[in-house]
Amino acid sequence: MTIEPPAPGEPRRPHGPRDPGDAxxxxxxxxxxxxxxxxxxxxxxxxxxxxxxxxxxxxxxxxxxxxxxxxxxxxxxxxxxxxxxxxxxxxxxxxxxxxxxxxxxxxxxxxxxxxxxxxxxxxxxxxxxxxxxxxxxxxxxxxxxxxxxxxxxxxxxxxxxxxLGVRPAVIVDAANVVGSVPEGWWRDRPGAAGRLVGRVAELTKTGVTAASLDLPEDVWFPDWVIVLEGQARAAGDAPGVEVVRAEASGDDTIVDEVRRSVSAGRTVTVVTSDRDLVARVTDAGAAARGSRWLHDLIGPPA
Known part of the structure; x- marks a missing residue:
């Protein structure tokens, strides 16, 4: 417990054990x-x-x-x-x-x-x-x-x-991000997607710099949404990350998620290097970052 000392001239009040930071x-x-x-x-x-x-x-x-x-x-x-x-x-x-x-x-x-x-x-x-x-x-x-x-x-x-009105969200095109690095994802798509989900979950603890999201202040903890499609839908979940499993087109699902988040007042960033998808999400009110942006945040695959 940290208890601030009294103002000058006031009697000292009892407190618990002092921490070295209490000075x-x-x-x-x-x-x-x-x-x-x-x-x-x-x-x-x-x-x-x-x-x-x-x-x-x-x-x-x-x-x-x-x-x-x-x-x-x-x-x-x-x-x-x-x-x-x-x-x-x-x-x-x-x-x-x-x-x-x-x-x-x-x-x-x-x-x-x-x-x-x-x-x-x-x-x-x-x-x-x-x-x-x-x-x-x-x-x-x-x-x-x-x-x-x-x-x-x-x-x-x-x-x-x-x-208080700024609420960032990051929507990740998992197929594009996973496919941008040669880690053998084609042999185990659910495993590769699951590793991505787990590494993004670590960002929910540390946050990301404001500059990387073009936002003011210092560090933000955005809402993270990862869209999985095809075989990758079998990947597991992770705390702090919303995993959306596309029933059909992953791109269409991402655009739907952008529209939902924008209508809820979120400041939305989509992570993808797919040019056609970038154009669609930009039209829907989101910003876009390439897959490299996310890889720089989460580090190289294990």
Missing amino acids: WVVAPTGERYWGRFGAAGLLAVDADRGVLLQHRVTWSHFGDTWALPGGARHEGESACDGALREAAEEAGVPDAAIRPRLLSVLDLGYWSYTTLIGDVVHPFEPTISDPESHELAWVPVDDVTRHPLHPGFAASWERLRAL
Whole structure:
């Protein structure tokens, strides 16, 4: 558990065992930032209830303000893991309740704060589980600025709010991607497709850079859809990846998936090097990346 020290002049409150990351970083200009290895917080987004905010206790740094559940990262801990751990410790956010969507990083050189924007996939009620909160509440997006906000959160809120409507999806033409490398796929099409599904599943954990998707910020966790056709339909599934098995034409199924995702408000990228299919998905409102783009992300076949 990470518990931020009290504001200057306030009595120290009891806390659990200290982690090496639980320390101040002092800027060259004298400002103090909590977290020797940086800090991270979770902006949990519930489609019906808004965003989860923490009303900080009076004795904390910038007490009596509203901000995100979060705190100091542990040594070697990823920003995503740190944000989810702190949200669990401070707000009782259950395991698997959040699907990561975006990492937004404020990097000052000597200290960083990472905001994880995550979608609630299993609704929950937050619970105060440490001494750092007066209150935890779901706040409608339009009402956030009606609360007295922590200065750091206030400075980033409008930028973060503008990202709440961005939901990227990547649709993969598996036949084209698998067929673009000579790994013997023609001898075992289900096996080759299954290996592709598994390697893409790893990207759901690490995310992809914003630049690779022509999106703002730092790292995104898009929805991944892989379309299988023919014998490859026998390939298995993998957590975090939606596998669509085409009943007939794989290309037609991909175009249908693009139209479905675009109509749902997704920012869609299709991975294929098939020129005819590129033209069709572009007409349907998607961007396109060649098979090499995905191979560069997932690495060479094992």
